[in-house]
Amino acid sequence: MTQPKLWTKDFLILAFVNFFIALNFYILMIIMSVFAMDNFDSSPSEAGLASSIYVIGALFARLFAGNWIERIGRKKMLYSGLILSLIMTLLYFAINDIQSLFIVRFLHGTAFGISSTAIGTIVTSIIPKERRGEGIGYYMLSVTLATAIGPFLGMFISQHGSYTTIFIACAIYASISLGSALFLYIPEIELSKEYLKEIRGFKLTNFFEPKTIPISLVCAVIYFCYSSILSFLSAYSKEIHLVNAASFFFIVFATVILFSRPFTGRLFDSKGENITMYPAIIIYMIGMLILSQAHHGYTLLFAGALIGFGFGVVQSSGQAISVKVTPPHRLGLANSTFYIFLDLGTGIGPFILGLFIPFTGYRGMYIGMAIVTFACMLLYYLLHGKNAGHGKVESSVAS
Numbered sequence: 001m002t003q004p005k006l007w008t009k010d011f012l013i014l015a016f017v018n019f020f021i022a023l024n025f026y027i028l029m030i031i032m033s034v035f036a037m038d039n040f041d042s043s044p045s046e047a048g049l050a051s052s053i054y055v056i057g058a059l060f061a062r063l064f065a066g067n068w069i070e071r072i073g074r075k076k077m078l079y080s081g082l083i084l085s086l087i088m089t090l091l092y093f094a095i096n097d098i099q100s101l102f103i104v105r106f107l108h109g110t111a112f113g114i115s116s117t118a119i120g121t122i123v124t125s126i127i128p129k130e131r132r133g134e135g136i137g138y139y140m141l142s143v144t145l146a147t148a149i150g151p152f153l154g155m156f157i158s159q160h161g162s163y164t165t166i167f168i169a170c171a172i173y174a175s176i177s178l179g180s181a182l183f184l185y186i187p188e189i190e191l192s193k194e195y196l197k198e199i200r201g202f203k204l205t206n207f208f209e210p211k212t213i214p215i216s217l218v219c220a221v222i223y224f225c226y227s228s229i230l231s232f233l234s235a236y237s238k239e240i241h242l243v244n245a246a247s248f249f250f251i252v253f254a255t256v257i258l259f260s261r262p263f264t265g266r267l268f269d270s271k272g273e274n275i276t277m278y279p280a281i282i283i284y285m286i287g288m289l290i291l292s293q294a295h296h297g298y299t300l301l302f303a304g305a306l307i308g309f310g311f312g313v314v315q316s317s318g319q320a321i322s323v324k325v326t327p328p329h330r331l332g333l334a335n336s337t338f339y340i341f342l343d344l345g346t347g348i349g350p351f352i353l354g355l356f357i358p359f360t361g362y363r364g365m366y367i368g369m370a371i372v373t374f375a376c377m378l379l380y381y382l383l384h385g386k387n388a389g390h391g392k393v394e395s396s397v398a399s
Helices: 009-040 044-072 074-094 098-126 129-160 163-181 193-198 210-239 249-271 274-292 297-324 328-383
Strands: none
Touching: 009 044, 009 074, 009 098, 009 129, 009 163, 044 074, 044 098, 044 328, 074 098, 074 163, 098 129, 098 297, 098 328, 129 163, 129 249, 129 297, 210 249, 210 274, 210 297, 210 328, 249 274, 249 297, 274 297, 274 328, 297 328
16 A cells, blocks of 8 residues: 655655744854853843743743744744744844843744744644654654754854854844745634634633643653753753863754654554554663763763664654644644653753752762653553553544
């Protein structure tokens, strides 16, 4: 039996657009706190806020984007987010005080929340349901590549160029995203008058998709643990004198995800989610344990490979599950709900873990993350795994 086509023009363009949106995000995230301190003599807390207020803006947008996307239209939402993103990127050139930076960063995050929710909704609607795990896995590689390339580019340009050069590069990437999106065919969905009337009220179900909350919560815990690496790997590597090896951590991390996605996505589609989720969580936990005991560069990088594999599989399988359990007309809400939980896990992680580090040290923190990951496996079993179907995607997506 011939499989339905996955690699369509629109699928490739959406992945391309998403890559440049994510690249813009990671380049600016890695340099923003230093930019604030260098240019406005801001305190460390103000510099941290200049970086993190972007995520707050994205969260704010996602709360409403999932509800609005089908009412306003997917095309209008996507173009609105991309245009706003380009405008906010250009405004970095005009910033002359820390308050203006806060405003631009918040609005830029809002643009990111709108555009990423729209792209996620569009791409999950055009992937054939028989190849959803595989398709989402390939699509999420656009974020994986940006995760590896973005921080490297941000640090490289800041060392060998200037902040102006970084803003020019980001403006070019934002322009490429918007220009590429113009070639998309974006399918809209017809909503009944009754449903349109129902979603205009102020109810939690108009802002969240309840069916996706269980798997979103599981993935939020994984992202909470991952935030310990994003925020503290640099400091940890200095403490254990493995800075050179740590500079290659995310390259190894991304490479493993890149090569694992094709077979893990197909495994998800053919055997069901449990066959990918349980091993991934276990491997992620082992990676955290090895990281906590790293004394050599090769040990640190081996931990990066294991963590990358586990994280990558949970990331793509989690989104595939959230789409699998959701009716087509609520895909926008499903995607926004999923990403809200991921943003929360990533956002609160550094603050909470920072409170424990003075007592546990970095090694103790990563041991703690391994324990939390083990608890996450039990959480997955209770919230989804024990009732997960096997084999083909069978849920309300098809209804």
